[in-house]
Amino acid sequence: MLKAFGRGGFALKNFSQQAEDLRGTEIEKARAIAGIWLWLLMVPDVAFALCLVAGVWLAAQGELSVGGLVAFFATATVLRWPVESIGFLLSMTFDARTATDRYFDVLDAPNSITDPDRPVTLAAPPGRLAFEDVHFRYPDSPARFPDLLDGVNLVLQPGETMALVGLTGSGKSTLTALTTRLYDVTQGKVTLDGVDVRAFGREDLRGHLAMAFEDATLFSASVRDNVLLGRPEFAERSAAADAALEEALQVAQAGFVRDLPDGVDTLVGEEGMSLSGGQRQRIALARAVAAKPAVLVLDDPLSALDVDTESLVEAALREVLASTTALIVAHRPSTVTLADRVALLEDGRITAVGRHSELLRTNEHYRFVISSLEDEERRDATRQNAREEAAR
Ligand SMILES: Nc1ncnc2c1ncn2[C@@H]1O[C@H](COP(=O)(O)OP(=O)(O)OP(=O)(O)O)[C@@H](O)[C@H]1O
Numbered sequence: 036m037l038k039a040f041g042r043g044g045f046a047l048k049n050f051s052q053q054a055e056d057l058r059g060t061e062i063e064k065a066r067a068i069a070g071i072w073l074w075l076l077m078v079p080d081v082a083f084a085l086c087l088v089a090g091v092w093l094a095a096q097g098e099l100s101v102g103g104l105v106a107f108f109a110t111a112t113v114l115r116w117p118v119e120s121i122g123f124l125l126s127m128t129f130d131a132r133t134a135t136d137r138y139f140d141v142l143d144a145p146n147s148i149t150d151p152d153r154p155v156t157l158a159a160p161p162g163r164l165a166f167e168d169v170h171f172r173y174p175d176s177p178a179r180f181p182d183l184l185d186g187v188n189l190v191l192q193p194g195e196t197m198a199l200v201g202l203t204g205s206g207k208s209t210l211t212a213l214t215t216r217l218y219d220v221t222q223g224k225v226t227l228d229g230v231d232v233r234a235f236g237r238e239d240l241r242g243h244l245a246m247a248f249e250d251a252t253l254f255s256a257s258v259r260d261n262v263l264l265g266r267p268e269f270a271e272r273s274a275a276a277d278a279a280l281e282e283a284l285q286v287a288q289a290g291f292v293r294d295l296p297d298g299v300d301t302l303v304g305e306e307g308m309s310l311s312g313g314q315r316q317r318i319a320l321a322r323a324v325a326a327k328p329a330v331l332v333l334d335d336p337l338s339a340l341d342v343d344t345e346s347l348v349e350a351a352l353r354e355v356l357a358s359t360t361a362l363i364v365a366h367r368p369s370t371v372t373l374a375d376r377v378a379l380l381e382d383g384r385i386t387a388v389g390r391h392s393e394l395l396r397t398n399e400h401y402r403f404v405i406s407s408l409e410d411e412e413r414r415d416a417t418r419q420n421a422r423e424e425a426a427r
């Protein structure tokens with residue numbers, strides 16, 4: 036990044052300055068420690084030397100027996116270490132206290148997203164996802180701002196695929212995060228088959244509903260473990276697990292994993308192999324698909340894919356989506372065409388719901404949003420062509 040912007044020199048200067056400051060502080064610290072150690076070690080030794088001189092003198096005068104002198108030094112030597120170690124222990128207590136304070140800062144942070152006392156369970160997997168007068172604001176947003184979501188009403192019928200479209204920053208990602216209780220609504224409710232999501236146990240809820248995010252996070256684990264994360268029953272290798280893995284990778288067009296050094300057992304994520312944004316997105320998408328949820332929520336899961344791969348993923352997704360209720364945030368007109376209906380998020384509300392062609396005809400704001408998405412897509416395509424040119 037810095038290289039790309041030609042700011043390497045500036046960053047280096049900044050870094051050198053900070054390194055210089057750190058070096059100064061470290062030297063100062065070493066000086067202080069050396070000073071303390073000097074006194075800590077010198078004072079007892081000097082005292083010992085003075086006692087020895089005084090003792091020898093007293094013994095020579097006959098006021099102290101040689102045995103008494105030896106006994107004194109024997110006792111003093113035994114006691115010296117315990118007394119010194121009290122000093123160490125005291126200084127360690129201060130370190131430990133600071134560390135414990137920070138530890139409890141984290142642990143004591145209240146978690147407002149908790150399981151209800153009597154969680155509801157459903158007999159059959161849910162199909163209908165509804166937002167009923169949903170209001171939401173982030174706790175740290177200034178009071179003068181209106182609610183980010185200001186009365187969202189939207190119903191997804193069982194098996195329906197709904198695309199969510201809106202300008203950037205309109206709150207699409209936030210709305211999807213509410214479904215799986217990454218945040219709780221501040222007013223109104225989100226329901227699955229008419230049951231408030233807050234009435235389910237969290238694990239139960241997240242078993243019904245799987246999500247894939249735009250900025251795909253992979254764990255430091257094999258591709259297999261990353262994809263089958265939502266299927267605890269497949270933690271052991273089995274033919275069924277392999278089949279589920281294959282199917283999910285197929286839907287997400289993640290065949291590239293077979294070319295990795297160890298195939299699906301290649302370690303990816305922070306400590307493993309680095310993958311490109313589009314590759315990570317495809318694995319995250321495979322993870323959501325592999326979970327076989329009743330409701331699938333995808334926050335713009337295809338944004339980093341090139342147009343050709345995207346259409347392949349879409350074709351495969353179409354089959355999965357036929358039987359799944361899905362809410363898909365779309366940043367591309369082509370993703371919108373996957374959906375049965377499209378919902379338009381504007382000023383914190385759903386202002387229009389309908390078929391893509393119908394909304395294009397009747398809704399001014401929808402036309403505006405779609406044309407801005409098309410502009411973006413055109414820019415992406417130009418960039419991609421340039422990359423291909425450069426590769427040739
Ligand atoms: N964790 C957070 N804390 C506080 N504010 C946030 C947080 N996440 C998002 N916001 C704010 O909420 C608003 C909506 O963000 P959100 O990510 O939902 O938009 P979006 O519609 O998904 O945008 P995009 O199309 O760019 O993905 C933004 O103004 C953002 O600054």
Ligand SMILES: [Mg+2]
Nearest residue numbers: 207208249334
């Ligand atoms: Mg978003």
